[in-house]
Amino acid sequence: MALDYFTLAEVRALPDVDDTTLYPDADVTAEGEAVQALVERVCATSFVARETVEVLDGTGTGCLTLKTPYVLSITSVVINGITATDQFTVDAGILERRAAGTFGTIGWPAGRRNVVVTYDAGYATAPPADLKRAMLRAVRNQLISRSEESAIDDRRISMQTEQGSVALAVADDEHPTGYPEIDSVINGYARRTNLVTFP
DSSP: OOOOSSOHHHHHTSTTOOOTTTSOHHHHHHHHHHHHHHHHHHHTSOSSOEEEEEEEEEOSSSEEEOSSSSEEEEEEEEETTEEOOSEEEEETTEEEEEOTTOOSBOOOOOEEEEEEEEEEEOSOSSOOHHHHHHHHHHHHHHHHHHSTTOOSOTTOSEEEETTEEEEOOOOOSSSSSSOHHHHHHHHHHHHHHTTOOOO
């Protein structure tokens, strides 16, 4: 995985993370990739086009079920070792095959692992602006909190101040980053994307 949702320059443009000695490019990239992976895990989809290759059993019927939701486009279909030139449509994860210029579906030849489908999938081809901003903030916050200059132990869940005890937000299943405003955006998209279920 690379930085697919934002650039290194966009991270560097954020306050307090432009120091390449304190925050080397490799560390920034690794943190960015970790945040991207977190969002895709929580939302069960990507927000950029990701290539997927599935090897399926031909059913002998006109439909095959793809496992990854939000199919954007079919790149290629290979049936029994031969690249198919038919037209392909996907609706709710069901892949149908039609001969050019016709409306009826063509059956998928029955067989074990005899159909290879390559396709791009993702909730969107580019991340929504609010999600991108939240992810950039998450990367910045993680870099700063993990810096050697951070005064707070990342295992701490509360701290004592002159005003009393202060509870710190921490990451958990319902709060993926531990930062409430960022988690609100991520969880909002997770509620939308997780409405779609696939076998």
